[in-house]
Amino acid sequence: MINKILLTVSGLGHAEEMLKTLREIPSIESAKVTILHVVQAQNTAATMTAKWENGGKILANAIQTLNLDPSQVSSILREGDPKDVVCQVADEIDADLIVMGSRGLKRLQSILSNSVSQYVFQLSSRPMLLVKDDIYVKRIKRIMVAIDNSDSAKNCLKLALFLLRDIQGGQLILANISTDLGGKKSEITEVNSDKNPVLAAAVAEAQKQGIQSRAYISSGKPGEEICRLAEELNIDLLLLGSPDRRPSIAKSFVDIDRLIGSSLSDYVRVNATCPVLLARTIA
The missing domain is CATH 3.40.50.620 (HUPs)
Structure with missing residues (x-):
C-alpha cells in the first residue's frame, strides 16, 4: 500500500527523523524514497548559485542521515515555488505518502506566511504525514x-x-x-x-x-x-x-x-x- 514515499527536506525540523522511524515498520521498510528539496527563485545569479549549492548539501545530509540502500533512494533538487513543486513531484513519482515538516501555524498564519504543508494538503489528494517542529518523534507502536x-x-x-x-x-x-x-x-x-x-x-x-x-x-x-x-x-x-x-x-x-x-x-x-x-x- 505504501511503496513510494516523497520526503521533503529543508534542513530544519524532524522530517528525516520521522522517515527513519517509519522505515522501522516492516510493512514499508522496502518502500522507495524520493528526497526533494526546492530552491526558490532569487534576485541575483550569485544568490541563486549559493541556494543551489546549499540545496545540494541539504540533500546530501538527508541521504547520509537516513542511511538508506542506494537502490531505494533518489534525490531531486528543483527550482520553483515549494508548495507547487511538492505537488508536481508527488504526481510525477506517483507517491503513496508525502512526509513533510510543519511549523504548526494556525489558520490565518498559514495563509499569511505561505505555509507549504498546509497548501500541499489542500491541493494534493495523497496521504500526507506532518511532523511539527516542536514534537518528539517516537518509535511507532x-x-x-x-x-x-x-x-x-x-x-x-x-x-x-x-x-x-x-x-x-x-x-x-x-x-x-x-x-x-x-x-x-x-x-x-x-x-x-x-x-x-x-x-x-x-x-x-x-x-x-x-x-x-x-x-x-x-x-x-x-x-x-x-x-x-x-x-x-x-x-x-x-x-x-x-x-x-x-x-x-x-x-x-x-x-x-x-x-x-x-x-x-x-x-x-x-x-x-x-x-x-x-x-x-x-x-
Whole structure:
C-alpha cells in the first residue's frame, strides 16, 4: 500500500527523523524514497548559485542521515515555488505518502506566511504525514484512528492496519467522538465495542488481521477531543480522515473555507502532540 514515499527536506525540523522511524515498520521498510528539496527563485545569479549549492548539501545530509540502500533512494533538487513543486513531484513519482515538516501555524498564519504543508494538503489528494517542529518523534507502536462512518475514516483504518500488521507489540487505538459544539467534555472512557456499531466494525477488522485494539469514546469539540485523546493515551502516530468538500471545478484551488475556518483537520494539524497522517477521500 505504501511503496513510494516523497520526503521533503529543508534542513530544519524532524522530517528525516520521522522517515527513519517509519522505515522501522516492516510493512514499508522496502518502500522507495524520493528526497526533494526546492530552491526558490532569487534576485541575483550569485544568490541563486549559493541556494543551489546549499540545496545540494541539504540533500546530501538527508541521504547520509537516513542511511538508506542506494537502490531505494533518489534525490531531486528543483527550482520553483515549494508548495507547487511538492505537488508536481508527488504526481510525477506517483507517491503513496508525502512526509513533510510543519511549523504548526494556525489558520490565518498559514495563509499569511505561505505555509507549504498546509497548501500541499489542500491541493494534493495523497496521504500526507506532518511532523511539527516542536514534537518528539517516537518509535511507532500505538497508532490511533479517529473513527466514524465516513469513507475517509475507513481508509485511515485500512492504512493503520497495514502499518500495524507486522509491528511486534503494536496496538490500534480507536477513538469515536460524540460532537458537543458547546465544548462540554466527557471523561475518556474505554468501552466494549459491542455497544457501538462504528467501533464494533473496526475492532472486528483488527481482530481478523490479528491486531490488538482498544476502543475509546468521549464527547466535546471533535478537534479538541482527538488531540486530548492522542496526548492522554500517549499515541505515537495519529491518523485522521479529511474528505474533500470542494466541487470538481475547484480542485486546483486552495479551499479557503478550510484555511480560515474551523476545519477538523486544520485544528488537529496545528494542535496534536504527535505526528499526524492526514488522508483524504476525494468526492
